[in-house]
Amino acid sequence: MLDYTTAEGLTIEHMREAHERIKPYINRTPVLRSQYLNDLTGADIYFKCENFQEAGAFKVRGACNAVFGLTDEQARNGVCTHSSGNHALSLSYAAGRRGIPCNVVMPRTAPQAKKDAVKRYGGTITECEPSTTSREASFAEVQARTGGEFVHPYNDPRVIAGQATCSAELLEQVDGPLDAVVAPIGGGGMISGTCLTISNLAPNTKIYAAEPEQADDAYRSFKAGHIIADDAPETIADGLKVPLKENTWHFVSHFVTDIHTASEQEIIDAMKITWKYLRIVMEPSCAPPLATILKNPEVFKGKRVGVIVTGGNVDLDKLPWL
Amino acid sequence: MLDYTTAEGLTIEHMREAHERIKPYINRTPVLRSQYLNDLTGADIYFKCENFQEAGAFKVRGACNAVFGLTDEQARNGVCTHSSGNHALSLSYAAGRRGIPCNVVMPRTAPQAKKDAVKRYGGTITECEPSTTSREASFAEVQARTGGEFVHPYNDPRVIAGQATCSAELLEQVDGPLDAVVAPIGGGGMISGTCLTISNLAPNTKIYAAEPEQADDAYRSFKAGHIIADDAPETIADGLKVPLKENTWHFVSHFVTDIHTASEQEIIDAMKITWKYLRIVMEPSCAPPLATILKNPEVFKGKRVGVIVTGGNVDLDKLPWL
Structure with missing residues (x-):
């Protein structure tokens, strides 16, 4: 790699x-x-x-490149992210294909279709307020709790x-x-x-x-x-x-x-x-x-x-x- | 042919x-x-x-096969048909590509999107009541008036x-x-x-x-x-x-x-x-x-x-x- x-x-x-x-x-x-x-x-x-x-x-392109590029050791606690939607469900899809957990922080205002899809792909959602500050605070908590590898939605x-x-x-x-x-x-x-x-x-x-x-x-x-x-x-x-x-x-x-x-x-x-x-x-x-x-x-x-x-x-x- | x-x-x-x-x-x-x-x-x-x-x-497949299979003599007065919609606009498209007129009889209840598309492709619409009998009567009049080659929508x-x-x-x-x-x-x-x-x-x-x-x-x-x-x-x-x-x-x-x-x-x-x-x-x-x-x-x-x-x-x- x-x-x-x-x-x-x-x-x-x-x-x-x-x-x-x-x-x-x-x-x-x-x-x-x-x-x-x-x-x-x-x-x-x-x-x-x-x-x-x-x-x-x-977004599934980037999510799959990140998830399937992880070593087994890096993938041990799964992956986590924050996203208004499509990265959340793409990372859930990629993690599901690899068989590792995926935790995502999503604004409560995200479209229901996207929330439903995250769950369908096996991702776990934590909701936050629709602001950058709220998202980052919720995410810090989720990451600390799960120990998952962070895959940022774009950066x-x-x-x-x-x-x-x-x-x-x-x-x-x-x-x-x-x-x-x-x-x-x-x-x-x-x-x-x-x-x-x-x-x-x-x-x-x-x-x-x-x-x-x-x-x-x-x-x-x-x-x-x-x-x-x-x-x-x-x-x-x-x-x-x-x-x-x-x-x-x-x-x-x-x-x-x-x-x-x-x-x-x-x-x-x-x-x-x-x-x-x-x-x-x-x-x-x-x-x-x-x-x-x-x-x-x-x-x-x-x-x-x-x-x-x-x-x-x-x-x-x-x-x-x- | x-x-x-x-x-x-x-x-x-x-x-x-x-x-x-x-x-x-x-x-x-x-x-x-x-x-x-x-x-x-x-x-x-x-x-x-x-x-x-x-x-x-x-429907454009059948319409194009019919229109582009006509001899110049057969195509002289264009084509005509009756259709609830997609054949009408497909025949209009095919006739437009060949550069011949297209007259279509459509039920007045056909979706507006389909009527608009027929006009966009250059077809001329005559409206009828939404029944087989009304359609056939209107079509007989249009065909007699234009002398166009009849391309039935399916038969x-x-x-x-x-x-x-x-x-x-x-x-x-x-x-x-x-x-x-x-x-x-x-x-x-x-x-x-x-x-x-x-x-x-x-x-x-x-x-x-x-x-x-x-x-x-x-x-x-x-x-x-x-x-x-x-x-x-x-x-x-x-x-x-x-x-x-x-x-x-x-x-x-x-x-x-x-x-x-x-x-x-x-x-x-x-x-x-x-x-x-x-x-x-x-x-x-x-x-x-x-x-x-x-x-x-x-x-x-x-x-x-x-x-x-x-x-x-x-x-x-x-x-x-x-």
Whole structure:
């Protein structure tokens, strides 16, 4: 196993090692297109559908790389984490496949669908208040009690290397080079993995991040040149509330071309038209890329654009346009 | 071009010719799986996702085979048809790609999403009352006025040969033989194409049809040994209201192992769990196969089962579980 101590030390070999390690436990998700959405945006969009991933989100890539990279000694007390949802259930899935315990701290406001899925995969939930401070306090207690190996949802080089496998597949699945790749940004795990792969394998492809206006800490960090972290911003894109950390800031600050933001209504509209015309069930947190592509035609028109659709765990009884 | 005069005369060569003809205009749709749905049913299910097909439904296969098989002389006045929706917009799509007019008669109660799509593809709609008799009267007027070539939504050997390409792809996409294939049955176009392909290429694979209890004319026909046609049955599965005709009856009566039915609530439940766990947007008309697999575990448990997900054109503002 390669050294995973620092984000700066990650190379494309870490991505390749991760891909080999996790292949038995993940899906090679399809890339879908929609003529209607192409006509609407003026771009040629390739949607990498991680909503069809095991556990319903790309997060299972990083979780599996972390869990299956542990020595038996490291895995003895299982794993633990805090997460607004998809990392929690992905780590539960990975731990379940390896046969070790998984303890997760989740905000009590997390979607019921995600809580149900964590339990289905055998994870144990401790609920906290929906703020960074409450989450960190609850997590410290859980970690001390269980002695589990901490797998951070995004600020962990093992996790970033796992997420990097997604755009490696995307590059193989599209016919010819991409002008740009757009991914949502919350804590920055997916965008960091995207940077690791794209900067090495497709250095002429630009990398854009898309963020809710109401949780635009990454946008403001990017413009300021240092991490700005907000406590508990409100947005329908519940997976994008968390702040950047040093390992993801490394990639965002070095490799991202720009960050665009979208309003809550723009996110909801983009979500609905994706459901309608791409015919996939995706989370609100997946919608900022299409919303920002629609909002910034001068950047994307006439371009071949990859979009990472990050997850599909939704409460079908609470759809935001109804 | 092979002879398409009768359904009895269709061979696997007709399917192969159709596949070559339509490949530039259709998608090779992905096959998806869900561990959760496998655990729930006890079967190993391969969902062939025609909701991701051009124009949102498998019907584009048959429509393209018919439209692109016309001589220039036959195509001179365009094409016309009657349809509850997906054939209407598929024929509009195919005619648009060939650059000929398309006139369609649709019940005024057809989903708005389907009417909008017909217009988007350049088709012209004439509305009728939601009954077989009203549809046929309106259509006679439209056909006389336009002189267009009639492409029946299912009782046309060209259409059946086109639909047959779907299960040919499914067989290539699954790893190893299938014990069964299940498709919804309305007029019988998809099930007939499935019979044509499966009986030739996978003769040990059983073919099941799934139908709403409230529009169970195919089930009753199958048990009686002759076509029973109801006028305007009511069901949420709006694509499955039409009766069998002689060309589809030929395949249903010769090659189908059994027909199972599902109640409206069972259809809605199956639709919702597919959205939730397979994370695809599919129509109510696609849900009877999963509903009947859940309802008849003695038939499907432990089996490798292909399911045709027929289409994904849904009014997102009117979901049946809300």
